[in-house]
Amino acid sequence: MHTTMSDANGTNGAHHENGAAGAQGLAAAPVIGAAGAPAADHLEGYNYAFLDELSKKAVRRALLKGVAIPGYQVPFGSRELPIARGWGTGGLQITLSLIGPGDVLKVIDQGADEGVNAVNIRRLVERTSPGVQTTLDTADATVIQTRHRIPEQPLREDQVLVLQVPQPEPLRNVEWREAETRRMHAEADYSRMWVALYEDVVQNGRVTRYAGYPVLVNGRHIMAPSPIPKWDVPKLHMAPHLSLFGAGREKRIYAVPPLTSVVPLSFDDYPFAVESFGGRSCARCGSLNTYLVSLPDERGGGIYICSDSNWCDGALAAREEARP
Amino acid sequence: MTAQPLPAAQVGQTGHDHPHLHPHTDDQQHPHPAGAALASRPGHFAPALRVDGLTKLFGRGCPECITLTGPEQETNTCSVCGTLVACANVSFDLRPGRTIGIVGESGSGKTTVLRCLYGDLTPTHGSANLAGYRDGGRSIFEASSAERRRIRNFTLGMVYQHAWEGLNLRISAGGNVAERLLAAEWRRIGQIRERAASLLGRMEVPVSRMDDFPAHFSGGMQQRVQIAKALANGPSVVLLDEMTSGLDVSVQAGVLDLVQEIQRDEGVAMIVVSHDLGVVRLLCERTMVMKNGRVVEAGLTDQILEDPHHPYTQLLVSSINA
Numbered sequence: 001m002h003t004t005m006s007d008a009n010g011t012n013g014a015h016h017e018n019g020a021a022g023a024q025g026l027a028a029a030p031v032i033g034a035a036g037a038p039a040a041d042h043l044e045g046y047n048y049a050f051l052d053e054l055s056k057k058a059v060r061r062a063l064l065k066g067v068a069i070p071g072y073q074v075p076f077g078s079r080e081l082p083i084a085r086g087w088g089t090g091g092l093q094i095t096l097s098l099i100g101p102g103d104v105l106k107v108i109d110q111g112a113d114e115g116v117n118a119v120n121i122r123r124l125v126e127r128t129s130p131g132v133q134t135t136l137d138t139a140d141a142t143v144i145q146t147r148h149r150i151p152e153q154p155l156r157e158d159q160v161l162v163l164q165v166p167q168p169e170p171l172r173n174v175e176w177r178e179a180e181t182r183r184m185h186a187e188a189d190y191s192r193m194w195v196a197l198y199e200d201v202v203q204n205g206r207v208t209r210y211a212g213y214p215v216l217v218n219g220r221h222i223m224a225p226s227p228i229p230k231w232d233v234p235k236l237h238m239a240p241h242l243s244l245f246g247a248g249r250e251k252r253i254y255a256v257p258p259l260t261s262v263v264p265l266s267f268d269d270y271p272f273a274v275e276s277f278g279g280r281s282c283a284r285c286g287s288l289n290t291y292l293v294s295l296p297d298e299r300g301g302g303i304y305i306c307s308d309s310n311w312c313d314g315a316l317a318a319r320e321e322a323r324p
Numbered sequence: 325m326t327a328q329p330l331p332a333a334q335v336g337q338t339g340h341d342h343p344h345l346h347p348h349t350d351d352q353q354h355p356h357p358a359g360a361a362l363a364s365r366p367g368h369f370a371p372a373l374r375v376d377g378l379t380k381l382f383g384r385g386c387p388e389c390i391t392l393t394g395p396e397q398e399t400n401t402c403s404v405c406g407t408l409v410a411c412a413n414v415s416f417d418l419r420p421g422r423t424i425g426i427v428g429e430s431g432s433g434k435t436t437v438l439r440c441l442y443g444d445l446t447p448t449h450g451s452a453n454l455a456g457y458r459d460g461g462r463s464i465f466e467a468s469s470a471e472r473r474r475i476r477n478f479t480l481g482m483v484y485q486h487a488w489e490g491l492n493l494r495i496s497a498g499g500n501v502a503e504r505l506l507a508a509e510w511r512r513i514g515q516i517r518e519r520a521a522s523l524l525g526r527m528e529v530p531v532s533r534m535d536d537f538p539a540h541f542s543g544g545m546q547q548r549v550q551i552a553k554a555l556a557n558g559p560s561v562v563l564l565d566e567m568t569s570g571l572d573v574s575v576q577a578g579v580l581d582l583v584q585e586i587q588r589d590e591g592v593a594m595i596v597v598s599h600d601l602g603v604v605r606l607l608c609e610r611t612m613v614m615k616n617g618r619v620v621e622a623g624l625t626d627q628i629l630e631d632p633h634h635p636y637t638q639l640l641v642s643s644i645n646a
Contacts, residue, residue, distance in 0.1 A: 183469075186469070186470075187469055187470045187473045188470065189473055189507075191477075191503050191504070191506045191507035192503065194503075194506035194507075195492075195495055195499050195500075195502060195503045195506060196495075198499055198502050198506065198513065198516065199495050199496060199499045201513055202496060202498065202499065202513075202517075202535055203535075267511055267512060267513045268511050268512045269512050269513050269514050270513055
């Protein structure tokens with residue numbers, strides 16, 4: 001990311017960033033479209049929030065259509081970004097189109113704020129969008145861009161969740177032709193999806209899907225909730241917050257508006273169930289009711305800790321505080 | 325070319341009184357015989373299916389297409405514009421629980437008629453009124469694509485000539501039958517498997533092979549799975565397209581026995597397409613003979629076989645008697 005930015009500055013004839021902490025300034029550079037005085041640490045020669053205004057408008061139009069038809073995949077003209085397609089460009093374009101001065105952004109990669117992808121995305125937004133604060137704290141954020149997780153902390157109605165989506169088409173496993181999947185969605189012809197789940201139960205005794213469990217949104221469209229674990233799927237159902245899904249490589253945007261039903265596909269006699277951790281608690285903060293991931297420990301065994309690092313930090317701090 | 329009204333003394337069962345799985349097919353129970361007086365009563369639709377003027381062109385079409393093709397011209401390709409007239413002005417009535425046969429040589433348009441009715445093809449002209457769709461008040465060709473899918477899932481069943489057209493060979497036999505039940509919003513695996521097992525059992529597919537892939541089945545067994553699938557939702561009309569063509573004679577006999585049993589027990593109306601007059605003689609009270617996309621003769625099967633009028637039918641009949 002640093003290299004990319006330095007190159008861009010070089011071609012613009014501006015002075016080079018030294019690539020260290022990124023603290024020293026490219027100050028005083030005017031930013032087109034920026035409201036108020038430019039912040040201390042931003043890039044010169046770019047539009048506010050990197051994308052040009054018409055592109056952002058196009059993305060917002062797609063978002064509005066997605067909100068109007070919950071779960072429907074809206075095609076959009078995915079723009080070039082300084083990160084490669086497949087690395088969160090869909091989510092990033094949504095974030096860049098929505099964000100403005102006064103917003104507080106949190107970026108998560110598989111639950112952690114420190115993932116290299118999350119750090120880079122956060123830095124790009126910081127440097128192109130003066131007036132936008134970033135945070136690690138879920139409760140403080142107005143916009144949360146995430147990959148593969150929904151925070152443990154319940155979201156509020158004034159927060160927007162932006163999910164990065166690698167494969168927006170839930171029917172792709174049963175039908176590879178795009179024209180055919182679009183027809184299937186249009187006619188709500190989902191029997192083949194159901195047959196795939198039936199076959200799964202018959203062969204394996206249960207539905208064996210974990211990440212990206214297919215859901216029925218608003219009783220109409222089958223939707224891929226992005227590869228979040230089953231654990232997170234119930235958090236979308238009748239949620240107070242707005243969820244936006246962006247697939248940059250596949251050029252699709254879709255949405256789950258607040259207070260919309262999101263029901264995982266399941267059979268009456270084989271109901272949907274979230275992951276079970278066998279009563280384990282987080283080895284770090286002791287939380288019992290969170291989504292855990294396993295890490296190898298020094299003795300070659302495995303320990304389980306919270307996948308949501310911000311939640312884990314908070315729980316740990318609360319425990320320290322409670323200690324006499 | 326419209327088939328004449330059925331005579332009262334016709335063979336075949338009265339039945340359309342078996343328990344239906346879907347209420348939309350229930351509005352066609354008529355006392356037998358369904359005479360002309362009943363049919364003319366306003367708002368009353370006697371046939372299970374009435375097809376009128378069904379025409380399918382492949383190509384851009386021109387005003388001469390219909391006159392320049394047909395059995396007299398011995399072609400179904402228009403000499404002016406090159407359009408293929410797959411079938412033209414096909415009309416017939418199918419009464420509940422009865423079976424009509426369509427015979428003819430390859431390329432005569434038999435399969436095109438079935439595919440238009442099932443929704444695999446969109447016809448160029450014509451109408452088809454199905455008792456199960458808006459009481460027959462509107463042609464199914466005017467239905468929206470979502471309605472069309474509903475008709476296909478609930479009111480019709482189709483058995484294709486090739487098993488791979490009607491079945492997904494890479495999902496289990498039970499899964500293939502389940503597809504139609506799932507389309508009808510069955511959501512209990514236990515119930516679905518019960519229904520699939522009983523259907524497959526009736527079709528003499530061993531229930532122990534229910535979870536095997538049809539790709540590993542014999543041709544006769546694949547066709548029996550197809551029939552089980554077609555019957556899964558209790559359709560009012562089943563379309564059978566050359567279902568015995570690829571099978572050897574003893575297996576053919578087994579499948580035909582089964583179809584006769586279904587006619588007797590389920591009371592579904594059927595359209596049987598075959599190039600084999602023997603199949604039609606066995607299964608159908610009434611028959612249409614098609615050539616070059618036209619119906620050249622229609623009537624009671626026995627009459628057609630005893631006293632064929634059209635030269636083509638005469639040829640067909642003499643060839644099986646030889």
